[in-house]
Amino acid sequence: MSLNVSNLTVHHGAICAINQVSFAVPTGKLAAIIGSNGAGKTTLLRTLSGLNEPTSGTMNWMGESILGGKPEKLVRRGISHVSEGKSVVPELTVRENLELGAIWRRDKNELHESLDQVVSIFPRLGERIQQRSDTLSGGERQMLAIGRAIMAKPKLLLLDEPSLGLAPLVIQQIFQAIRELTTSMQLTVLLVEQNAIGALNIADLGIVLNLGKVVAVDNAQALIDDPAVRAAYLGY
Amino acid sequence: MIQLLNTILIGVTAGGIYSLMAISIVLVWRSTRVINFAQAGMALLSTYFGYTAMMQLNSFWIALLVAMIGGAIFAALVEIILMRLLVKHSSTGPIASVAPIIATLGLLGVIRAVVSMIWGGQNVRITGPLSNDGFSVSGETLVFSPLKLLILVSVIFLMLLLSILFQKTNIGLALRASAYAPEIARLSGVKVDLVRTLGWALAGAAGAVAGIFQTVNGNGTLSPDSIDFSLLLVSGFIAAVIGGLESLVGAVIGGLLLGILISFVLMYISSALFFIAPFVILLTVLFIRPQGIIGTKAGRRA
Numbered sequence: 001m002s003l004n005v006s007n008l009t010v011h012h013g014a015i016c017a018i019n020q021v022s023f024a025v026p027t028g029k030l031a032a033i034i035g036s037n038g039a040g041k042t043t044l045l046r047t048l049s050g051l052n053e054p055t056s057g058t059m060n061w062m063g064e065s066i067l068g069g070k071p072e073k074l075v076r077r078g079i080s081h082v083s084e085g086k087s088v089v090p091e092l093t094v095r096e097n098l099e100l101g102a103i104w105r106r107d108k109n110e111l112h113e114s115l116d117q118v119v120s121i122f123p124r125l126g127e128r129i130q131q132r133s134d135t136l137s138g139g140e141r142q143m144l145a146i147g148r149a150i151m152a153k154p155k156l157l158l159l160d161e162p163s164l165g166l167a168p169l170v171i172q173q174i175f176q177a178i179r180e181l182t183t184s185m186q187l188t189v190l191l192v193e194q195n196a197i198g199a200l201n202i203a204d205l206g207i208v209l210n211l212g213k214v215v216a217v218d219n220a221q222a223l224i225d226d227p228a229v230r231a232a233y234l235g236y
Numbered sequence: 237m238i239q240l241l242n243t244i245l246i247g248v249t250a251g252g253i254y255s256l257m258a259i260s261i262v263l264v265w266r267s268t269r270v271i272n273f274a275q276a277g278m279a280l281l282s283t284y285f286g287y288t289a290m291m292q293l294n295s296f297w298i299a300l301l302v303a304m305i306g307g308a309i310f311a312a313l314v315e316i317i318l319m320r321l322l323v324k325h326s327s328t329g330p331i332a333s334v335a336p337i338i339a340t341l342g343l344l345g346v347i348r349a350v351v352s353m354i355w356g357g358q359n360v361r362i363t364g365p366l367s368n369d370g371f372s373v374s375g376e377t378l379v380f381s382p383l384k385l386l387i388l389v390s391v392i393f394l395m396l397l398l399s400i401l402f403q404k405t406n407i408g409l410a411l412r413a414s415a416y417a418p419e420i421a422r423l424s425g426v427k428v429d430l431v432r433t434l435g436w437a438l439a440g441a442a443g444a445v446a447g448i449f450q451t452v453n454g455n456g457t458l459s460p461d462s463i464d465f466s467l468l469l470v471s472g473f474i475a476a477v478i479g480g481l482e483s484l485v486g487a488v489i490g491g492l493l494l495g496i497l498i499s500f501v502l503m504y505i506s507s508a509l510f511f512i513a514p515f516v517i518l519l520t521v522l523f524i525r526p527q528g529i530i531g532t533k534a535g536r537r538a
Binding site: 049051070071072075076080081083087088089090091092096099100101103104148152 | 406409410412413416417419420421422423424425426427428
């Protein structure tokens with residue numbers, strides 16, 4: 001198990017957003033985190049990347065605690081977070097956003113490889129490399145946000161609702177790219193999604209959150225087949 | 237014709253100095269969202285650092301360098317010691333957003349008082365490296381002088397350096413990303429606190445150059461309550477606002493525009509308008525284009 005979360009509790013002021021959450025994700029697996037609004041999905045990711053501080057509990061990545069780590073430090077340990085809502089810097093060009101993702105890396109030779117890799121996964125970014133990123137479409141921005149995270153050569157990728165506000169065809173493209181990246185880079189991925197069925201379809205395992213608690217952890221196909229989960233979260 | 241040339245050249249020189257001041261205000265605003273009223277005080281202090289170096293070593297260029305380094309260090313310390321503490325202690329309530337700004341007003345007063353305690357209240361003198369006597373063109377003497385030309389060239393040189401720093405280096409990328417989207421910058425591995433301090437330090441250095449040049453471009457004298465520095469603060473702010481407050485290019489354009497406009501008003505309307513003209517220009521810009529010359533209508537993104 002490369003990511004181990006146990007008894008994690010996070011508060012926003014007096015409100016308990018995450019309550020005694022425990023789960024584990026093996027190396028190289030894609031885990032979909034599903035659940036309705038306010039279930040604590042975003043808070044969970046923000047806590048893992050160091051943006052939020054937990055009240056109690058433990059978080060281990062590759063056998064070492066990441067508790068109290070700052071985002072700028074954790075990214076150096078292989079944890080890349082694509083935050084909610086197309087996390088790119090609109091004032092910067094596509095190339096600058098990608099360079100930003102690798103800004104802490106010292107291995108300048110390998111940077112080109114990472115850039116080539118991102119452009120080969122998302123050729124559209126290559127075509128628009130000199131454009132300011134606020135001229136991109138929603139789907140392209142999401143590709144850029146993921147690309148920025150990939151530039152950090154991550155081992156653990158945290159994705160917060162990459163499908164938000166995108167057209168169905170684009171969502172399909174993005175999901176497919178996430179699946180391919182997971183396999184080709186041997187990434188461990190946490191994918192937070194409202195689009196539960198789409199996420200479970202590409203995931204290895206699923207974690208269902210409700211009101212800050214884990215209500216189910218199982219392999220993805222089993223969750224899709226589970227009548228209770230279908231009724232509550234998949235809408236059919 | 238000579239008069240027109242004179243007017244433009246004087247305006248551009250003064251405008252270049254305003255631009256530097258505007259750049260320092262924009263740098264602080266972009267890195268920490270604080271309007272720094274102490275910027276002129278910091279420039280004053282840095283200029284006194286330069287004065288002290290000049291007394292010891294008798295070189296204008298070393299004095300300029302000392303002022304820049306001293307100004308950068310002082311600004312960094314202000315950010316680390318004062319600003320971070322203030323933000324920590326007043327993170328909620330109506331005072332949160334204004335406390336740092338009001339604190340800079342307080343700092344302005346403190347700096348002036350401390351400067352007069354250390355260096356005394358009397359005028360001291362900084363001599364420029366070149367003569368401020370105007371060039372002669374076909375028998376007529378311009379107001380534009382070798383010194384003013386040097387100031388102009390130095391300002392252009394510094395702006396080129398800054399634009400290379402911002403556009404071509406990782407430090408510049410970190411500075412821009414932290415200004416526009418601090419959270420994404422952090423997630424990308426940028427140490428945003430450090431970058432903020434760096435923004436203040438750069439602002440301190442730019443302000444120091446503005447202070448030294450403003451002094452030698454005037455009558456060469458310096459005192460803790462020098463009117464030159466009040467004017468520098470006001471002009472710097474106006475130039476920054478004209479430029480949209482967010483943009484370094486805007487700050488440069490704003491400064492040059494302001495310098496040239498004031499120069500024309502003084503030359504062709506009345507020199508009595510010296511203290512009114514900048515404010516009229518400011519109000520006009522705010523009415524016609526409140527987002528500044530190159531600001532976007534949507535305003536800034538959070």
